[in-house]
Amino acid sequence: xxxxxxxxxxxxxxxxxxxxxxxxxxxxxxxxxxxxxxxxxxxxxxxxxxxxxxxxxxxxxxxxxxxxxxxxxxxxxxxxxxxxxxxxxxxxxxxxxxxxxxxxxxxxxxxxxxxxxxxxxxxxxxxxxxxxxxxxxxxxxxxxxxxxxxxxxxxxxxxxxxxxxxxxxxxxxxxxxxxxxxxxxxxxxxxxxxxxxxxxxxxxxxxxxxxxxxxxxxxxxxxxxxxxxxxxxxxxxxxxxxxxxxxxxxxxxxxxxxxxxxxxxxxxxxxxxxxxxxxxxxxxxxxxxxxxxxxxxxxxxxxxxxxxxxxxxxxxxxxxxxxxxxxxxxxxxxxxxxxxxxxxxxxxxxxxxxxxxxxxxxxxxxxxxxxxxxxxxxxxxxxxxxxxxxxxxxxxxxxxxxxxxxxxxxxxxxxxx
Numbered sequence: 001x002x003x004x005x006x007x008x009x010x011x012x013x014x015x016x017x018x019x020x021x022x023x024x025x026x027x028x029x030x031x032x033x034x035x036x037x038x039x040x041x042x043x044x045x046x047x048x049x050x051x052x053x054x055x056x057x058x059x060x061x062x063x064x065x066x067x068x069x070x071x072x073x074x075x076x077x078x079x080x081x082x083x084x085x086x087x088x089x090x091x092x093x094x095x096x097x098x099x100x101x102x103x104x105x106x107x108x109x110x111x112x113x114x115x116x117x118x119x120x121x122x123x124x125x126x127x128x129x130x131x132x133x134x135x136x137x138x139x140x141x142x143x144x145x146x147x148x149x150x151x152x153x154x155x156x157x158x159x160x161x162x163x164x165x166x167x168x169x170x171x172x173x174x175x176x177x178x179x180x181x182x183x184x185x186x187x188x189x190x191x192x193x194x195x196x197x198x199x200x201x202x203x204x205x206x207x208x209x210x211x212x213x214x215x216x217x218x219x220x221x222x223x224x225x226x227x228x229x230x231x232x233x234x235x236x237x238x239x240x241x242x243x244x245x246x247x248x249x250x251x252x253x254x255x256x257x258x259x260x261x262x263x264x265x266x267x268x269x270x271x272x273x274x275x276x277x278x279x280x281x282x283x284x285x286x287x288x289x290x291x292x293x294x295x296x297x298x299x300x301x302x303x304x305x306x307x308x309x310x311x312x313x314x315x316x317x318x319x320x321x322x323x324x325x326x327x328x329x330x331x332x333x334x335x336x337x338x339x340x341x342x343x344x345x346x347x348x349x350x351x352x353x354x355x356x357x358x359x360x361x362x363x364x365x366x367x368x369x370x371x372x373x374x375x376x377x378x379x380x381x382x383x384x385x386x387x388x389x390x391x392x393x394x395x396x397x398x399x400x401x402x403x404x405x406x407x408x409x410x411x412x413x414x415x416x417x
Contacts, residue, residue: 039075046071142166150182157190164199175203192327194220198234205241213241218295222302222320223330277307284312287319294323298330305337313337314351328362335359339372347379348372367393371407378414387414 047068054064146163153159164182168175175183180203186196197220205213217238224231267275280303287296301316317334320326326334338352348356353376360369374389390411397404 139166139170143170155189157186157193157196160186160189161193161195161199165195168199168202174206175199179203192223192329194224194228194230198230198237202237210241210244214238215295218293219298219324222295222298223327280304280307287316291319292323294320297323298326301337302333305333310337310340328359331355331359331362332366332368335368335372339368342372345375347376365392365396367396370396374410374414378410383414387411390414 050064050067050071054061143163143166146159146166149156149159150163160182164175164179164186167179167182170176171179179199183196183199183203186193187200190196197216201213201216201220204210204216217234221231221234221238224234280300283296283300283303287293287300290296297316297320301313301320304310304313304316314334314337317326317330317337320330321334335352335355338355339348342348353373356369356373356376359366360373363369370389370393374386374393377383377389378386390407394404394407394411397407
């Protein structure tokens with residue numbers, strides 16, 4: 001309907017604009033015809049004058065004939081001029097302007113209807129107003145999209161935790177049963193899913209079990225990389241819940257103020273290392289007073305590892321693992337702390353082998369486990385197991401890996417009688 005109205009309006013406008021042009025051309029035709037009639041009357045008078053002069057003897061017969069001939073030539077020329085342009089040229093000049101006047105707007109209209117959006121409302125002109133596509137999505141839409149994603153990817157931990165988060169937002173921040181179910185599914189699919197761990201802790205805090213919430217959040221904090229974007233929010237929530245419940249937020253590394261950070265930056269590398277060591281030793285002392293804080297042991301293990309104190313890191317990982325088994329990522333850190341001090345060709349200790357075997361079971365293609373368990377098998381006389389692990393590792397390495405030559409030598413030794 002809109003397109004028809006646009007076409008009708010365009011046609012009416014063009015027609016109104018063409019009327020003066022058509023009238024102008026008709027008037028011009030009449031003016032051309034009238035001018036020829038006037039010229040013809042003059043030429044008739046001139047012919048009559050020639051006849052009078054010839055009769056009076058002023059012009060000879062030959063002169064009168066020549067004068068008549070010239071006037072007749074002028075009459076023919078005037079007649080030809082009055083008929084110019086020709087019929088075909090006149091038709092072209094008569095039809096071209098209206099044709100162009102109609103064709104151009106019709107072409108523009110057709111192009112607009114093809115590539116434009118006549119039904120789209122105009123964008124607002126108010127400064128800073130976003131177009132409809134950029135307006136924030138409402139929560140109902142968010143929930144619908146999350147449900148659709150779960151239907152398409154039921155085994156995706158990220159999809160399940162996204163649904164749980166959307167349902168929690170829909171419930172004004174309270175974790176409802178549907179969200180709890182989604183978060184538990186996500187944890188089953190991916191035990192370390194940070195979003196699910198946070199909201200499960202929030203559910204425990206809302207249910208009145210603040211101690212369980214803090215414990216879960218402390219473990220999440222310990223597992224998370226130092227630059228994880230959610231850590232400030234997590235720590236703030238831990239402090240809020242702990243303060244409301246009258247509980248300690250947990251043994252954590254002290255957060256430096258801005259002045260302390262500037263003072264630390266002004267220290268020499270040796271002084272800075274000593275200051276950090278003092279902070280870590282303070283955390284170790286607090287852990288002796290609170291040995292059931294698994295998250296604190298994991299933070300302490302990581303701190304010792306950063307300082308290069310592998311034996312202390314191994315001990316802290318063991319204490320955390322005794323409270324609850326650590327996952328594959330922490331097993332890799334624990335195993336690395338075990339083997340960091342080994343000399344080239346030296347077999348790992350039985351305690352390291354136990355951790356490495358757990359790591360290999362969790363991640364059969366883990367390079368650290370394959371290499372050092374191969375060394376342990378070779379030292380124990382099980383050359384076949386050593387060769388099998390090392391060959392698996394060799395297949396995983398890139399062609400330019402520096403360790404390839406050494407590994408090939410070890411495989412050759414393991415394959416020899």
